[in-house]
Amino acid sequence: MKRLRDWWSNPWGRPRALVAVTWLYIAWSIVPIAIAILFSFNAGKSRTVWQGFSTRWYWGDPTQSVLHDPALRSALEQSLKLAALDMAVSVPLGVALALGLTRWHGPGARPVNVLMLFPLVTPEIVMAVSLLLVFVTLYGIQLGTTAQLLGQVTFSVSYVVVIVRGRLLSIGKEYEEAATDLGASRVAALRLVLLPLLAPAIFASLMVVFALSIDDFVVTDYLSSDASTQTVPIQIYSSVRGTTTPALNALATVIVVATLLAVAFAYVVHRRFTAGDEAARGSALREIAAFDV
Amino acid sequence: MSEAKGGAVELVELRKRFGDVAAVDGVSLRIPAGEFFSLLGPSGCGKTTTLRLIAGLERPDGGRISLDGVDMAATPPHRRKVNTVFQNYALFPHLSVFDNVAFGLRRRRTSRNEINRRVGGVLEAVRLEGLEKRRPSQLSGGQQQRVALARALVLEPSVLLLDEPLGALDAKLRKALQLELKTIHEQFGITFVYVTHDQEEALTMSDRIAVMSDGRVEQVATPEEIYEEPATVFVADFLGISNLMTATAEGAHDGRCLLRLGESELHAARGEISARGEVRIVIRPERIRVEPYAPGGENRIPGMVERVVYLGSLEQLVIRLATGDVLQAIVVNDGEPKAFSQGVPVRVHLPAEALRVLPERPAGEVT
């Protein structure tokens, strides 16, 4: 008993119980995903019994593979399309809003600041329902890709603001001032100094938005119109309970790999951008994690 | 090279508020072209804000700023012939040394050859040749400071504003750079407006100094004057260790002011010698003469050594006077055996030529 206590509370040693919990947790969180990915390479139709390695569910199978099943392929295309559109709209919008909110101290700044935080904490179903209702009753916006994009941008933009604003506050105003002092107009100072300095945060935002969009189910589902606007999560949701083939795992795997590659890419770019900026560099991982809202 | 290139700055009744705080509260200054002018004061006194107003980074709430006689109120910062060396340099971390220095020239659409020539020249002047390709984070503090200087100087401004440029450096480097800055000033011949809270720095480098407090200018004068003839209690107190005492003045007699300090009678030859009533008097520690104890004598007051602080070349004595006031006196450490040690009664001589009567500012304005 005493030995156990010493082992646990040795003030110089590592807290072994915590080590165990942490590694068990990591195994618990990752192993199921790894197994699901493994089964996407199953040669047979089963998602539970290993029947040998094959890539049939990716492209080999002429009707049911991700490549050849029109439903899976279209879900993949729609997911990637929406993610690209979402990044293209919400990142510029969010960067501008972050700049405005950080640098503008007028009377309107505070309400916008609070409003901006709401999408972060509103349960998704509340947002989905309200967007659906406003689109069909007031705006007359057709459901489908446009509506999905509008919905996704609405919740993505706040994440961009939070990430970019964090970096803006750590940059401070002196670089812009130095630039204007050296003869740059405000627009030039923004373009030549502030935006390059914000680049790591912008990259982090792009990645977060990509992940948010790819991951989103509720809003995207509510605002979808037909099969062509179904995304990967919708596809998973609607077929996961049935005896679907490992093609579903393959579809999900493609998305997982795409996301992780994007994140890794962003991380490398981030490091390059912050090559001369030790302070920013240390926070790279955290910025990519970006959930210190 | 030391030919003056213009750069006379004039501030008239300049005002700037941040919320409830008057950061700059009616500052008027006239800085002739080519001068090394320092704004000296504790943090929060408004010196940096004044500098930023000159740079155009802040908009004044009132008053006028003119450069060589031209009003600059409507000129945005990037069009003013004024450049700044920022406190933490604000070197662009994503640009190389060369690009940092060339930044302003490129904004002016200077030709590539011209840029190469001028950047090369200025980097030579600040002795940074060969480091063009480095990033700011790969430079030492002193090198960064020089890049900041080069970046501003390359634009050939009429006025260079320096906001505590040596604040982030260690003591030894500061000394070296002080001299270097002075050399560069002479070399370029433009006006330097230098903000610092370090009195020694201001005293060694400046042609003239404005001491600021609470958004106001307390005194504008040469370093000698500021040190020797502080115009206000604040100035006297801020510049070095000052011995301030409250005495009763009884007006001028033979060009000297007659003062009563407790039981003792003193004469002061400097300052407001015609003052009457309660006044503050000041004397620098190094001007106090400490003598072995003996009763009486003009401008001499008995006291007792409370503490002796060894300072290397000097010794600082803390002496409690019979009047109750505590003075600090500096004596040269000339290698003699210690004459004054703790608890020894002494006679303190406050020479009339060193004793200064200060004008009493209205209540509430002295901090």
Add this chain to the structure above:
Amino acid sequence: MARRGLFWPLFALPGAVWLVLFFLIPFYAVLSVAFGTVDPIFQGPVPVWNPFDWHFTTMRSVLEQLRPGQVFWTVFVRTFAYVGIALAGCLAIGYPVAYYLARHARRTKALLLVLLIIPFWVSYLMRMLAWIGLLLPDGLVNRSLVDIGLLSHPHGWLDGQPSSVIFALVYGYVPYLILPLFATLDRIEPHLIEAGLDLGASRFSTFLHVTLPLSKQGILAGSVLIALPMFGDYYTNDVISGSPGTSMIGNQINLFFQGGPQRTTGAALVIVLAVLLGALMSYYLYSTVRASRQPVTA
């Protein structure tokens, strides 16, 4: 000079307009529908935009169903119970992990951080898909448990078990808790803990009296951050259970919106949910706004 004052507000303008158009007004549309009427043929919602013309019958009848023993009461109580238990589970797992990572991991810190972030980047439904594969009657979990003799025959994990739903909620949401917790714990200055140890406190009591109080904000913020989406969750329950016995409030709202014309009732339920969560939301907003102001004053 007027242009100068407009420069930054102009940057904020598009985003602000966007949020008004696609967040504020839509929420008002929910009110207008909940307090509106339905069309006589299709029973589709007819919003009433003027609050002076609002009808309160729908809301009243929803509130009646919220009384103890009524339909919505059952669902709300079940939802609160599931979220509460899942939240406790998330904290029980997430706190030690975040704590270890922030306080003790040294050489492995970067690696651990990457491993902890990975689930964060894997789609929620993909993670559910992974567990469904494992929990199927012939899945790995059942086969292993039968093989080692813990089960005599495969257990129906996906057959409408509340425990499975809660387990899935914990699995799904815990990554979103660990990162904010880690950020908070990582910010605690090590010398504060050293001071605690120096002053004679044991490791455990230092944790209790220094680390825990200092991380309270992070615990609260992280809890709110995962509890709010859990309250609106319906898909976890749908894919893991599919039984009415584990129906949550999100399932009810979804039923009204995607399954039928009674969107008026759905909208009223959304408002009830939003009001109930209002306290949580405002707490989170409050702490966030306060925290975001700190770097400015520091």
Add this chain to the structure above:
Amino acid sequence: MHPRERRSTRRRFLLSAAGAFAAVPGAKASLRAGMPLARRAGVPLGPGGIPLARRDHPVTLPIYHGNEPIASGRSPEKGPLEVFTWSAYINPKVVKEFEQHYNVKVTVTSFENEEEALSKLTTGAVRFDVWFATVEYLGKVVAGKLIQPLNHRYLPNLQANVWPSLASPYYDVGSRYTVPYVVYTTGIAWRRDKVKAPTTFANPYDIFWQTPRSSGKVAVIDDLREALGMALLRRRVVDVNTESPALVNRAGADLSQLTRLVNVKVNQTDYQDIPSGATWITQAYSGDMATSAAYMPKGVPVDVVGFWRPQQGGMIGNDIITVLRTAKRPVLAHHFLNFLLDRKHALENFSFLGYVPPQKSLDPQSLIAQGYVPKSLASTIVREEEFRHDRTLLPLTIAGEVLWQNAWSKFKAGG
């Protein structure tokens, strides 16, 4: 091998009459909106004032001014033809043949369920030419002028090929607005290797309530009319369109009892859950079970799947095809309807779907003989005469809809 893996989603929508929604306060809301609830001479009126169709109350749907059939003799428009249907509810081969025959493009867009389709169509959020609908909403969509009357000149196959009873059905006398698509019955599917057959129970429906150790292995169709209707049939209530609060609420309570007894699941995946063994007892559509063979795991013979329905008095129904009023290619749309009623194309659809098209020339026995359906599942074949005595889910009054929805909501809430 039938490429049917994608058919999952369709199941949820089949026959989803008043749909999987509930409406606690709906009654009051509809009264407020001035709904006509009056009964005229004993004939209850449905939404929009159209009498509720019953087998003994055939309804001739009104043709409104401004919504008349298209003129005869027009040639089909250029494509693309936009079709709105349940997912994978048409054999892609048939679509391709239509495209080639008319040299047009057809875009098939699918919806998740009938209610969703209806609300999308009514809000104008989507726009199509052809819409696959259910009889339960027919009154509504006619009164709401969502669909257009048909010109039979373009539909020769209707009279030529379709069962007479559905060529002019009681719910749409003269087929003014609709043509039938496929027919189906609803019964009980079970795993012979796991549980006792329904026929071993005095009341076969008790299999849901009285099979021990079946927790989590029992399911009902995620459709309020079907599920509650089954509970009514168990209590020997023959009117599955009843609006008696006592009966409907009792049916709801019976279903809730299933939640407590066996953790009943509510889904539309019967056609794969029974073959895979995830479910042992489920309410099921005949067409879904007809395709069981395609879903059996390796080594499990298809005859472990049983499908039972009462000899008389079971649930039966059919889907309908309509042309939307806002159709941009109404002539082409008529041709499409006619194309689907062709014997060859109907058979191709059957081989893909497992649902029987109401074609005169299709002999049920020959379908089994030709191997379309395994012998053990012969009961999934629907014959015309069954419509005479079986029960069909039909439109309700608004108040009735609300009543059913309330009972369903309560069950779905696990209450």
